[in-house]
Amino acid sequence: MKDLFATRTSRMKASEIRELLKLLDQPGIISFAGGIPDPALFPADGFAMAFQNALGAEFQAQALQYSVSEGYVPLREWLADHMRQIGIECELENILITSGSQQALDYLGKLYLSPGDTALVGWPTYLGALAAFNAYEPRFDRLSINGNRRAAKYAATAGEGAIKFAYLSPDFANPTGETVDLRGREALLDLADELNCAVIEDGAYQALRYDGEPIPPVLALELARKGSIENCRTIYCGSFSKTLSPGLRVGWVVAAKPVISQLVLMKQAADLHSATINQMAINEVARACFDTHIPMLRSVYGARRDAMLSALRDHMPEGVDWTKPEGGMFIWVTLPKGLKGADLLAKALETVKVAFVPGQAFFPDETGANTIRLSFSNSDEATIREGIRRLGEVLRT
Amino acid sequence: MKDLFATRTSRMKASEIRELLKLLDQPGIISFAGGIPDPALFPADGFAMAFQNALGAEFQAQALQYSVSEGYVPLREWLADHMRQIGIECELENILITSGSQQALDYLGKLYLSPGDTALVGWPTYLGALAAFNAYEPRFDRLSINGNRRAAKYAATAGEGAIKFAYLSPDFANPTGETVDLRGREALLDLADELNCAVIEDGAYQALRYDGEPIPPVLALELARKGSIENCRTIYCGSFSKTLSPGLRVGWVVAAKPVISQLVLMKQAADLHSATINQMAINEVARACFDTHIPMLRSVYGARRDAMLSALRDHMPEGVDWTKPEGGMFIWVTLPKGLKGADLLAKALETVKVAFVPGQAFFPDETGANTIRLSFSNSDEATIREGIRRLGEVLRT
Incomplete structure (x- = not known):
């Protein structure tokens, strides 16, 4: 068998x-x-209200029916605002809703990796990213970022595979809790430009800062360099799992339109779309209470x-x-x-x-x-x- | 880019x-x-009630939290009963909950297909199956089933790739609406045994018969031949999308345990699990009203x-x-x-x-x-x- x-x-x-x-x-x-x-x-009471509203007479047909692969428009609108607040100017067409950011990692592996290609990752890095990428049979090479020296480098031990992307979670990473400082992020962008590879920025914990000043996301820094998200190689993966609810499985990806278009095709083929009603509920709860x-x-x-x-x-x-x-x-x-x-x-x-x-x-x-x-x-x-x-x-x- | x-x-x-x-x-x-x-x-009222119950004090923590990749146990129990009613005796460990049967097709492509492997499909067949499998770069070869002659065959034009599975939707298939009769199903099992390949049975429309006698699923026929699901090469994909709600994205796969175990690992890596609350809601509504x-x-x-x-x-x-x-x-x-x-x-x-x-x-x-x-x-x-x-x-x- x-x-x-x-x-x-x-x-x-x-x-x-x-x-x-x-x-x-x-x-x-x-x-x-x-x-x-x-x-x-x-926010369980908020979700109870939101699901009740989604299943009221006005929305129930939409809540229970098939919907488009790109995701629920009002949620993408809220996300465009949210991204703007963290320094990332983007349009609806730059945003895809995924079933948690884990699904974004799977799709990005699928998008970039042919067997033998190289993915640069931290040593250690998020276990779930390794698992997601593993399905596409890459080599892993070690990404080291030293903000003090303003340097990012890779070990180059993985052999000859094309380097497709560098993956990192710059804020309070799983598993180390460590944050890549501003200079480190800039150094990473320099390296990515030099290697001509994509950068996958996992923002799962981004909102959960307890002290110190927020550091702009890697994508925000690249945007500041390059003027438009359409010129950026960084792909930002976000998640509501650590903030509102993991059980609803709602995350999102922000990237240049050609990347999002390809991911939309991939999602159509892989699960059609993320559950409609969950996106509606997350949208309502995010609007009502994310900021508090x-x-x-x-x-x-x-x-x-x-x-x-x-x-x-x-x-x-x-x-x-x-x-x-x-x-x-x-x-x-x-x-x-x-x-x-x-x-x-x-x-x-x-x-x-x-x-x-x-x-x-x-x-x-x-x-x-x-x-x-x-x-x-x-x-x-x-x-x-x-x-x-x-x-x-x-x-x- | x-x-x-x-x-x-x-x-x-x-x-x-x-x-x-x-x-x-x-x-x-x-x-x-x-x-x-x-x-x-x-059944919108049933769903309104079910989501309300899932978000009541007793279940809300579970409804909104991470859960296991295998799926919600009470739903898998209901499904084991449901499968038994259509002739498929199986245990909980033979069932994985997926985000619609579309996701099952993606995962089965991922499970079986290396680039160049052959998938046997109908000519025409479900467009979404072609799209799901395409991501894994197979060759497609034409599966023809002629129940009158008790024969199933394939065109053998795809070249030298290993034949990994035959995919079909035996009841009222998308797009033709046609049904494979009992002899055709038996012939397909003969062919699969001969080729030593898996059979992917897409049961998305199985419950929606308007006249004529139900024909046992391919997996039920194979079970009758081989005594236990653990000896069966057929993988059954089911869906609530055509019966209760497509927007909730809940489907399932039934197969021998080694297949399910591997799919569970795949799901862990690809999206962790299908949304908890949706599985709870489908479970409640299925128990309350599937039969009516x-x-x-x-x-x-x-x-x-x-x-x-x-x-x-x-x-x-x-x-x-x-x-x-x-x-x-x-x-x-x-x-x-x-x-x-x-x-x-x-x-x-x-x-x-x-x-x-x-x-x-x-x-x-x-x-x-x-x-x-x-x-x-x-x-x-x-x-x-x-x-x-x-x-x-x-x-x-």
């Missing part, structure tokens, strides 16, 4: 994170595993980040290091060399019921065994302190 | 049907174009089919031929040789404001220019009679 499968399937393996999610239901586990928003913070909801999320998640950083200072033994993110949902912990994240997880689950994600899965190769990813978004501050205390306890033994 | 695109993009072109949909908004057009259910028949809703649809759509068949008899000139479907949404019309469906459409739109789809798009090659597809699902009987009368008028001139 498996003999018939395409060669790409050999690169598709079960995600440790997804398998881990299945453990979350066990009572008593403190989980820092999934990159999951706190469901208590969803985000500050609330920032305040709650910011306090949780602070609680985790402070607990790490209190409880981690010598030789353990971690990032200090200005936003997002993750802190990246580096253990002393020789200690393995996967071993620590097994021990932590067994002895103190604490879950997290071993870092190795975020690397395209076998490196990073001594790293782990902690998420602070879905636990209250007391639970975070207790979980980190327990983790410190395991690490000491 | 386009220089960077993968080779597969050269095979992705705009769908005539999708472009045509944009004409439907023009006032006064009688459209037999889209394969679109009548929105007046959607389907007979209502059969009665309404059956009368429309009758109206169209009778109008065709009354108004088509000599030399025009058409299928007599026992269900579904389509009648396939063959014009006299030399007449082109595309020319007729241009003329019909201009002179009598009638729309339909030229048949050529449903062929993998340039054949079929003298065919058109008429859909009877989204017009009332009087409109159907008037539209066909007008079409006859154009054909006579």
Whole structure:
């Protein structure tokens, strides 16, 4: 049966994170595993109202019927405004609605990658991006950005495949929580121009900044250089999953029109369109409360980040290091060399019921065994302190 | 910009049907174009209630949160029952929820096809299947099934690519409305065994039979031969788009566990999961009214089919031929040789404001220019009679 499968399937393996999610239901586990928003913070009343409106007499036929692949026009209009606010001037024809930004990554892999082509990614990078791109059988090469030296470079170890794009999440990246500074972003654009490759900017966490000044998106910086989005090589992927609701599966892509047109054809062929009613509901809720909801999320998640950083200072033994993110949902912990994240997880689950994600899965190769990813978004501050205390306890033994 | 695109993009072109949909908004057009259910028949009240329940206090966190790639368990349970009723005994682990059956076709292309592999398809076949598979750069070869001779064969003109699967929609296929009889299905299974290839059974219209006896699905027949779904090469794709609502984008795949496991990995990487709340709503509505809703649809759509068949008899000139479907949404019309469906459409739109789809798009090659597809699902009987009368008028001139 498996003999018939395409060669790409050999690169598709079960995600440790997804398998881990299945453990979350066990009572008593403190989980820092999934990159999951706190469901208590969803604007559920707003969604209840929005779905009711979408299914009222005026809109129900539209809500339940087929619709166009490009996405729901009023939502794209709201998004054009939203993009303008973060420095990206664009028209409706520059925006495609996708089923979460994960789908955008799949389609972008499909758009650019023939087998053997090269994708530049961080080392580590978002696991879901590696999984999405893997289906198109690329080589991965290491993208390094050093804003201090105003330099971006790649390792050039992947061989001869054409470099098609550089992928990055510049703000509070999954898994490290780190942000690429302004100089780093400019350096990346220089590199992309030099290589003549696209840039895929994953903005999933962009709105969730807890302190420090916002840095313009890479696409905004390129727009400032080149005058029009039609001249830009950067493709911006956005998501409502971390802000309004992940379960509705609504994200978006912003890019030059030839890229969007091709992605629209791809979406027509791959799932026709994202669910109409979900786009209508997201549109209504975004218009009603995005601007008040985000500050609330920032305040709650910011306090949780602070609680985790402070607990790490209190409880981690010598030789353990971690990032200090200005936003997002993750802190990246580096253990002393020789200690393995996967071993620590097994021990932590067994002895103190604490879950997290071993870092190795975020690397395209076998490196990073001594790293782990902690998420602070879905636990209250007391639970975070207790979980980190327990983790410190395991690490000491 | 386009220089960077993968080779597969050269095979992705705009769908005539999708472009045509944009004409439907023009006032006064009688459209037999889209394969679109009548929105007046959607169980909108049931959906209003179901979404309200999903967003009530008990379920809202689950409705709006991430969920597992496999799909919502209660819906998969309902589907296991539903499949059993049409002769397919299976477990939850044999079922994956997809975003419409269109997504299943995309994933199955991704699962089986490396560039140059062969896919056997009808000539004509569902345009969306060709578009989905095209992304994986197969060759297409012609599948012919002749139930009278108990034979299925393929043209073997596609060259040397490995034959990975045969795709068909055995009941009231889009675009022809034709049904493969029992002997034809058995013959197809013989051929698939001989070729050692998979069979993709598209059951999108399966529930919409207006007369004649139901014929067991291909997968049910294979199950009867081989005892367990785990021994079966047939993959069944189902959809709620033609029965409950297309806008919610909920479909499903039923297959042996190794196939489903691989598809689950693929879905994780491609869009994580189908929207949670939509699956919850479909589950509630299916449980509440599928068994009463389907007979209502059969009665309404059956009368429309009758109206169209009778109008065709009354108004088509000599030399025009058409299928007599026992269900579904389509009648396939063959014009006299030399007449082109595309020319007729241009003329019909201009002179009598009638729309339909030229048949050529449903062929993998340039054949079929003298065919058109008429859909009877989204017009009332009087409109159907008037539209066909007008079409006859154009054909006579």
